[in-house]
Amino acid sequence: MISMITNLLENRRVWILFFAALLMWSASPVDWVNLTNEGAGSAIRSIVGSFLAPDLSPKTMGEVIQAMWITLAYAVTALSLAIFFGLPLGLIASGVLSTDQRFVLALAVFVRAYLGMIRSIHELIWALLFVSAFGLSPAAGIIAIALPYSGIIGRIFAERLQDVPEGHITACQVSGASGLKLIALARIPTVLPDTISYLFYRFECAIRTASVLSFIGLGGIGFQVHIAMSDLKFETVATLFYSLLALILIVGLIGRSVRKRLLT
């Protein structure tokens, strides 16, 4: 019986059928007849037109740059909190702190479960819960982002630390290092370039997340998008979207050149 189930679970055709059925089932509640709003055609035309000709007037640009700064500030503070807590938690979760102490292993399992729990809930859900529990404040917003991000950073750091090639560790052991020295001199230097470039990727994600903190009532790019949308000023929306693109492109470029410099 059990072997039948395992065989079934390893059969690709079964999975293809399963996902085809899942897709059909997912598409069934959609109302295909009344799919679009009235006047969708003209809405598409005016949206596409605005993206081709965004509003670049000085007044709008001033607001956009201020919104970019607020979003950047939220992203920087949230990410620095996430790194501050995530990296040490990842170090514990990796279980490399000791080879066979039961306490350290149990702690690793516990920390891994904690990291899994905090990252399974989306940052905006955390934000909504925080606002209900503590009231609205910028601190609630950045802690809401920092929580799941520390979970993700911790997990990635832990996985990288575990996957350090044996050779690097043996080389250090031969020269007399042991215990914490092995971690500081063999494991961490090996994973550092990859981890730093991953942190730059997380920075891009943090900017995206910070831009939608308006959904709990905090300012930034998303807040301005909300205002512009309710005034039907699509040209301003386009400018705001492009400003988000610019922020993320700049962070991506810096991340790429930092990575190049770390690897050479």
Add this chain to the structure above:
Amino acid sequence: MGTSNTRDRTYSFTPKIPGPFALTFIGLGIPIFIASWVFIFVESQGKRSLFSLENLDRAQSFLGQVFGADTWKSRGAELPDVFILATDTIAMSVLAIALAGVFSVVLLPLATARQDDQRAGYLANSGYAVMRALFVFTRAVPELLWALIVVFIISPGIFAGAIALAIHNFGVIGRLGADSIESLDRAPVVALESTGASSAQRYVIGVLPLVSRQLLTFLFYRWEVIIRTTAVVGFVAASGIGYQMRLDLSLFRYDEVGRLLIAYVVIVWMVDLLSTLVRRAFK
């Protein structure tokens, strides 16, 4: 370095003089970091302090209501409601990943055709530029902001949410897919070309089978992310767990919030398990 003391040499450490890049990086990075924290503290002034005894009481009573006795009691038709909302959330995520996957796989050859063609015609080059720009732009804007625009065109519901999720994830999967196609060994494609295969045939027979496993991994990784995000896209698209949760929070129906949170975590874990199983089957 002509010292006779080996010990000194082994441990000698010459600090590198930071180059112009590092100087600009540090010179801009540190002020931005400090200014950001100052901004947060200034903005928090006058708002209720996060860490106060009064707030501890509030948080305690909030938690007590979210996971209190009422959460586990079904008063009438509430438990089935949560189930329907959960199925809406799952359906939205499935539609989203299907749309994103189909569009990126169909459009990927445009983004990578430059490589197949030794002469790299004008058309292949502009296709590459346009597709890469499209991937970057769709990826840079989060799902929620796309959703704000999409509900102008598509009537709110799971399909509108799915399209918003699909736009963002189209960019992510497209970029990951294009990167892995570009790092492929070109030999099979060149061999196909020498037999006279058309570019479409080269893509379907030569390229896709080589990247299909990686693409599958990307798709499942993004599905896991989409499942978590579906809840918040529901705010805008007016469907699923997220919409109801936001409504319940503003109506102080905290016991329902607790049930929705549990349903949400269960769905996230189910999809994690499913993707582990599928990846094992397709290994």
